[in-house]
Every structure is written in C-alpha cells, then in structure tokens.
Amino acid sequence: MAKFKKKNKASTAISVASLPDIVFMLLFFFMVTTVMREQDILVEQRLPQATQLQKLQKKTLISFLYIGEPRNRALYGTEPRIQANDALITPNDIVLWVNQEKDALSEAERDMITISLKVDREVKMGPVSDVQFELREADARRVLYASTQKLD
Amino acid sequence: MASRMKKEAPEIPAGSMADIAFLLLIFFLVTTTIASDKGILNILPPKQDPNVPPPDIQVNERNIFNILVNANDQLLVEGEFRDNTDGLTQDVKAFILNFGAPNEAAQAVYNGLPASLKALVGRDPASSDHPLSGGAVVSIKTNRGTSYERYLEVFDLVKRAYFEIYGERVGLTADEYRALTGENPGEAELIDRGKADIPMAISIAEPDKVGGE
Numbered sequence: 313m314a315k316f317k318k319k320n321k322a323s324t325a326i327s328v329a330s331l332p333d334i335v336f337m338l339l340f341f342f343m344v345t346t347v348m349r350e351q352d353i354l355v356e357q358r359l360p361q362a363t364q365l366q367k368l369q370k371k372t373l374i375s376f377l378y379i380g381e382p383r384n385r386a387l388y389g390t391e392p393r394i395q396a397n398d399a400l401i402t403p404n405d406i407v408l409w410v411n412q413e414k415d416a417l418s419e420a421e422r423d424m425i426t427i428s429l430k431v432d433r434e435v436k437m438g439p440v441s442d443v444q445f446e447l448r449e450a451d452a453r454r455v456l457y458a459s460t461q462k463l464d
Numbered sequence: 465m466a467s468r469m470k471k472e473a474p475e476i477p478a479g480s481m482a483d484i485a486f487l488l489l490i491f492f493l494v495t496t497t498i499a500s501d502k503g504i505l506n507i508l509p510p511k512q513d514p515n516v517p518p519p520d521i522q523v524n525e526r527n528i529f530n531i532l533v534n535a536n537d538q539l540l541v542e543g544e545f546r547d548n549t550d551g552l553t554q555d556v557k558a559f560i561l562n563f564g565a566p567n568e569a570a571q572a573v574y575n576g577l578p579a580s581l582k583a584l585v586g587r588d589p590a591s592s593d594h595p596l597s598g599g600a601v602v603s604i605k606t607n608r609g610t611s612y613e614r615y616l617e618v619f620d621l622v623k624r625a626y627f628e629i630y631g632e633r634v635g636l637t638a639d640e641y642r643a644l645t646g647e648n649p650g651e652a653e654l655i656d657r658g659k660a661d662i663p664m665a666i667s668i669a670e671p672d673k674v675g676g677e
Contacts, residue, residue, distance in 0.1 A: 331482050332478075332482040335482055335486055336485050339488050342492035342493055343492055345496060346496045360613045360617075362503075362504055362620040363624060364504060364620050364642060365502040365503060365642070366503070366504065366642055369647070371501060374501055428501065429503075431612050432612075433612060434611070434612075435611075435612045437609070437612060438608035440615075441608065441671045444508055447508060448509065448512075449511050451510075453508040454505070454506075455506045455507070455508055456501075456503040456505050456506075457503050457505075457616055457619070459502070459504060459616060459620075461502070
C-alpha cells in the first residue's frame with residue numbers, strides 16, 4: 313500500500329510550453345498544402361470511385377472541365393452542364409476553350425495538355441462523349457477521368 | 465535614463481500565442497481542399513478527317529474482347545449477359561494472355577513471362593492470337609444512356625487487368641507499378657520492361673444513340 317501512495321505523490325502536470333510549437337507546425341503544414349479555390353464550382357461534383365488511379369507529374373499541363381447537374385437549378389435547369397473556368401459553356405465552345413488553355417502553355421508543352429474531366433457520377437455517357445468528341449476535334453487527346461480512390 | 469527605458473520595455477505575454485495559432489490553424493483547416501489531381505488516364509483517338517475514310521483495319525473477331533454496356537448499366541461481355549462486373553478483370557487477363565496462334569515474336573514474349581503469368585496463359589484458338597500489337601484488343605462500347613459511373617468502373621477493371629500483368633512481369637503489385645513515376649532511370653526501366661510488347665489496347669467505341677438519354 314505504501315508503495316502505491318508514493319507513486320501517487322509524483323506530480324503529473326504535463327508541460328504545455330511546447331504546445332504553441334506543435335500548433336505552429338500543424339499551421340505551417342496546412343498553410344503550405346492549402347490551395348485557395350480560385351473558382352466557384354457551379355455544377356454538382358460527386359466524383360466516382362475507381363482503383364487504378366494515376367497521378368500526373370506536371371500539374372501545369374492539367375486543365376479542368378467540370379460536368380454535372382447545375383447547382384442553381386432555377387437558373388440553369390437540371391440537364392448536365394459543362395463548366396470551364398468560371399462559366400457554364402456548351403460543347404461548341406470547347407474547341408475555343410482548349411485553344412485558350414493551350415496558348416497559356418509553352419510551345420513545347422502544347423501537345424501534352426491533359427484535360428481532367430471532373431464528372432459527377434450521376435451524369436450519363438451522352439454528354440461525356442459529346443465532350444470527348446470536341447476534345448478530339450481540338451486535338452487535346454489526353455484525358456484524365458478524375459476520381460477518388462476506392463477502398464476494397 | 466537608459467536604465468529607466470529598459471525597465472519600461474514590457475514583456476509581451478506569450479500565453480495567448482497558442483490561441484492565435486489555433487485560430488489560424490482552424491481557418492486553414494476549413495479552407496483547405498487537398499488538391500486531387502488523380503484519375504484514370506485515357507488517350508482519345510485522333511480526330512477523323514471527313515475527307516479521308518477511316519482506315520479499314522481488319523481485326524479478327526476472336527482478337528476483340530467485346531464489352532457492351534446498355535442504358536440500364538447491364539453488360540454483355542463476349543455475347544454473355546451479366547448484371548455485375550464481378551470477375552471481369554480475370555476474364556480480361558485470360559483474354560490478353562491467350563496465345564491462340566502465336567508467331568515468333570509472341571513466342572519470345574511468352575518465354576519471357578514469369579511463371580505466375582505463364583500459369584494464366586491459355587491456348588484457346590477461339591480466343592486472342594497473342595497479346596502483342598495486332599493481337600488482343602479490348603473494346604468497350606457504351607450507350608448514351610449508360611451512367612458515367614458504370615463506364616468508369618468497367619474501364620477501371622480493364623486497366624486493372626493490364627496493370628496487374630505489367631506489375632507481375634517486373635515483380636511488383638499493380639499498385640506499386642502504377643506508382644512508378646519514371647523520374648529516375650531505374651523506375652523508367654521498370655515501366656518499360658513491364659509494358660514491353662504488350663500494348664494497352666483498349667478501344668472505346670462511340671456510344672450508340674438508341675435507347676434514350
């Protein structure tokens with residue numbers, strides 16, 4: 313019994329002096345990894361899941377196209393729409409958009425442009441194939457189907 | 465005088481430092497979106513010139529693994545109806561690794577396969593001739609009403625079959641093989657050795673319009 317009492321006597325106040333340091337470390341981590349969202353997503357984005365994901369090395373080569381049901385249904389209806397940059401566009405505008413994106417790249421990299429298709433899982437293949445057809449017309453043939461990792 | 469000035473310089477209390485840091489931390493936690501640029505890579509075919517008829521490439525029916533997906537997300541795999549995608553990867557692997565009518569180059573590839581893959585090799589003359597270019601082609605055809613989710617699932621499973629074969633050839637799992645970046649010569653060599661002579665021949669057919677959107 314005496315043994316136990318002795319142990320209890322030992323003071324167990326944890327030093328909080330390093331707490332700010334820990335918090336700062338976390339803070340710096342999040343500050344570095346944060347990418348401020350530069351555009352509003354106007355369409356639904358519930359990405360499908362897949363297993364065979366690949367990561368692209370050069371992020372500057374990626375341009376994003378968002379496809380999904382508009383969030384503002386009162387204004388844009390319920391049919392899936394395509395969003396490029398900050399606006400909803402029609403498939404006819406894709407060639408123009410791709411050329412603008414290509415102009416932003418250096419000459420040597422233009423052929424390597426990759427379009428990341430962020431397609432909502434509820435979308436049917438019809439709109440997706442329309443977009444792919446236009447991408448073929450615009451000669452931007454590298455397509456990345458954005459998806460999240462499926463855990464199995 | 466100088467001593468008085470020194471006395472007046474107050475020490476800033478550092479006790480609230482943690483609170484400030486916590487506030488900032490929470491702000492960044494909330495605004496952070498971990499950039500996700502992962503996905504499944506697909507290379508679209510070049511655009512068709514309306515003045516030039518599409519090249520008439522003759523591929524034997526036995527060399528094509530047909531996967532049809534209809535508007536109800538049901539599958540027709542090699543003429544056989546399926547309600548789900550179970551076992552599709554195994555079937556595709558068996559199709560790719562079939563040496564029905566191998567030529568000399570295909571024989572060489574077969575001899576270079578590891579024993580674990582040789583065990584999967586079939587000799588069915590009714591299936592693909594060999595996995596080399598001009599041999600096995602996997603064709604995925606959807607309908608305009610097929611859900612994107614189902615299409616991606618099928619595409620994913622077919623890619624998985626290829627990556628498992630590539631990985632196995634260099635002694636890696638499919639996940640490890642896909643994670644190779646090719647940034648250093650050692651990794652680039654592994655990538656090349658994995659996919660050498662077995663091109664990823666996945667043909668995505670134009671979806672047909674029958675059956676509603």
